[in-house]
């Protein structure tokens with residue numbers, strides 16, 4: 001029996017429509033947060049958590065992701081020849097990350113819905129559990145979020161969902177777990193997820209935040225959903241439906257993640273993430289804090305008097 005997790009999937013085929021026009025030419029996964037594109041934060045988190053096989057599921061218009069991680073020896077050579085060692089090292093480090101995480105890319109095929117990229121990637125991962133991380137969350141945590149999920153899997157050998165405490169008024173943005181038992185250290189036994197309930201109907205005060213340990217049993221449920229979709233050609237393939245179908249008769253857990261979570265998938269939260277990372281930067285942070293203080297109550301400079 002497999003006792004740990006080495007494989008991960010990042011579904012990155014979405015249109016990023018909530019961030020248009022920023023995402024008209026730039027994939028949302030490539031927007032910067034701090035000094036790195038969003039997806040590099042996720043890949044670093046996975047590699048730091050011992051993941052050795054990362055599949056990024058893409059669609060047309062996402063080639064910048066591949067360009068970002070692909071080695072570029074000509075650029076490195078040019079930078080070294082120009083004496084720009086620091087930049088050359090930074091470029092090489094990204095390629096090294098891709099090598100360590102053994103990143104491969106897969107075109108998404110199949111019906112609409114967030115279960116489809118997971119099912120696509122599962123074909124490469126014969127019957128092994130895998131991590132699935134949405135591409136628009138960034139975590140700052142002492143123990144990486146991926147590592148926290150892997151530990152919960154190692155303790156339970158069951159599917160695990162990443163959870164965070166949620167404000168009641170946010171329930172309509174997330175899947176909200178039905179909690180059966182609190183096992184301590186943030187590990188919860190859950191019996192399913194209610195998608196985007198009204199605050200009054202929310203079964204708990206946690207949100208599922210787009211990080212999952214998916215086991216072969218859930219892949220079987222996705223396969224079954226997809227088979228039915230091809231029979232009737234209606235509806236969508238959702239991971240939540242597969243998790244709920246599985247949880248009907250088998251154990252599923254939630255792990256409350258320790259750390260700070262930044263959603264980058266919509267303009268307001270994306271700005272918050274950028275601002276927080278800028279303020280935390282060792283060199284620019286103090287400067288920006290000073291600037292923010294100076295700007296407070298400042299009437300602004302009229303450049304068109």
Ligand code: G1P
Pocket residue numbers: 114134173174175176193195207208209210240
């Ligand atoms: C999906 C999931 C939902 C989860 C959310 C987190 O919803 O279905 O359970 O809370 O991701 O980002 P979406 O935001 O894709 O509608």
